[in-house]
Amino acid sequence: MSLQLLLEEDPDKLIALLEYGATFPDYPKNFTLPGLLDPNYVPPNKSRPLEVLCYCLAAISTIVVFLRLWIRKRVKGMMFGWDDWLIIPGQILSLGTIIVMVLLIKKGGSGQHVFDVSYDQIKMLQFLEFIGVMLYFHAIFLIRLSITAFLYRLMGVASMTKRILLHSTVVFLILELIIQVFAFVFACKPISAAWDMDVRLAGFKSINLALEIFVLTVIYLATDVWLLVLPIHTVWSLQLPLWTRIGVTWVFAFGGVACAGAVVKTIYVYPVFHSWDPSWNGIGFQIGAVIELGFGAISASMPAMNHILVKTIPTSLKSWINGKSRSQNPSTANRKTTPVNQSFRDVFSRNGPNVRALKTYDDEPTEVEFDFGWESRRKGTQSQWMEPGYEDLDKQAGRHPMISMRGLPGSQTGRSDASSDSVLPLNKAR
Template identity: 30%
Template sequence: MRQPPPEVRASWPAPNFTNPETRGPALVTVELLALSISSIFLGMRLYVRTRVVRSNLDWDDWLMIAGAIFGVGVTVCVVLASSKYGWDLHIWDLTVAKMVASRQVSFAGQNLYCTAGSLVRISIFTSYLRLAPPGSLFRRLTFVGIAASALTNFAFVVALLAECRPFNSYWNLSRYPIDCYNETPMLLAYSAIAALLDLFVWVLPLPTLYHLSLPLSQRLALVTLFGFGLVVVIASCIRIYWCYYVLEETYDVTWYGFHLWIWTAVEVQLGIICGCVPWLKVLFRLWRTGETVIGTSGRGSQTNGQRATATIGSKRGTAVRMDTLGGKGESIDLERSSAGGVSETELCRPTHWA
């Protein structure tokens, strides 16, 4: 945290520790609402996987659950920061005890935010492996995204722990001089890399989805579903602006950090929501048409190492052959369900990025 020069301190009003000006409950309301919505979307995703498709949870599901747990930690830090530790007050209205606590919760929140965002991105990249044919450019780029997300998270956490010597100097304001590096380059660099990774997550599957062997309307619908990731990119960019403003443009960091805290937690929750949206296509179609869905996406049901799924529900009583996801053209026969034949394939073998 930058120390304000004497002339800036002299311009501050007298501290008000009894009835200070506050930001109100807006931050807590937004954070709890975002957490509730993301939890609902995650719950619906897990319901589709376990009850509708009737398959075991896979790596991308467990990674998303882990990301959601860390996301809860981010929200808890935001709520504590706003309601107890002065991140809704002007900096001059904070007691020394609140200043120390606010720095501690900031330290914890940054670590949780970084890990939560990385796990969500890795979960989405892992789900792309179902679409990526073996040996394709799409598959190689997906592994690049996984590695970049993991390494960025590791590097940021290490850098944050090494920022001050000892690291508790980050919040121990009684130590003078404070032996800490300038945190601005590190935080802005990580924010920019995170935004680029969010953009990569959004753009990577679009060519493959658009070139699927499906009617144009269905391809556009899939592109739209996966395209919800654009809102995460927008949230990341807004967070970069507030990160720069809080670090470089103001010394009233707790008052203007209000905006940074909002976009920090909202970005994580939006990532979880967008990572779950593509799975809800099956659920919404079931509610609309009453179809029955069977899946062969469990671990013991694979062809050429890749998974196949299909929706069943047509009244014609016929079967269909569907290319395996990421396979090399092999097909499988899907038996009739009690409701009849096959209405459409969920996903077909990609023909792009080969």
């Protein structure tokens, strides 16, 4: 029943509801139900943008996470790491949170004024809000933990300092989850007042929930910025060509959108949790949370998508353009071409240590997400992702810096059973 019908059938409950609303600072003085003042009153609804955003980001983030797992398993032939196993439940809980937000619109009257919905919708709004916040806490925790696990693989072996930073980040994320769940669940006395409107109307005590959520949201924002800055700072600290650093940095740029969602969410904390009209004022907070969850999962998956975005798609486009040009110029159809799918060993054994062999080496799948290119290594660029010491040994032996134990048969990352001491000389007969 609407509040106007509640006035006719249960005026005592309506009075209790209005008295509860009067405890908030934004409650209007001398409030009167608009339907009593204007018989032609049409309740406004601003939930449509949130609903569309929920559907779009749920679909896009799920597709991106699925592609991430497919690329790791099928394209690169890699075993799932901790970051992959963590993103799966993280995405499931993220979808659960988005489903709750859609139910808030459909069943809880989210996007409408609290005086334009029924009391049953107000009760459902309170219950779904509690469930949604709890799901959000765990979903964003798993997504951030997945990003941290990826950073372990990306740069955890680079230095002890970075490993300590990553260890500290994991401990902080775990403590953050425990504190925020405990603080939110036990914010009210009795505890059931957190999700039951009838208990609230009967009388309850509560801490300053708006201040608590605001502090936690600011900490969330700082955590998002930290997980964005840490890998980007590492990439830009390397002695790599400018465009290489830019190309790697853009992969992490989606984390900036997640940070923007956290900013929006922070702005709307007080209008939601310190207002008598949370169904109307909560849309901005929910939009920020959906953006943070959706783009958090996308940014966690983009490094794995680097294989398609940087190699597969450009190679496919190049092949399509070359094929089209050959069909338009038949004179080039009979020219001999070198197969593009040869392995490093095939190209090297046929042509020796030439440019194509080095490029083929880079194109072979490895356990590293990013390949900074044979050109930077040929110029002697040192990277934290390279195995230390091999370049110096190669220079002393007079070998090409790329034709060494690193990555060749018999090495730790090699692909055959040859002796680990075997090294191919630079002047191998062609």
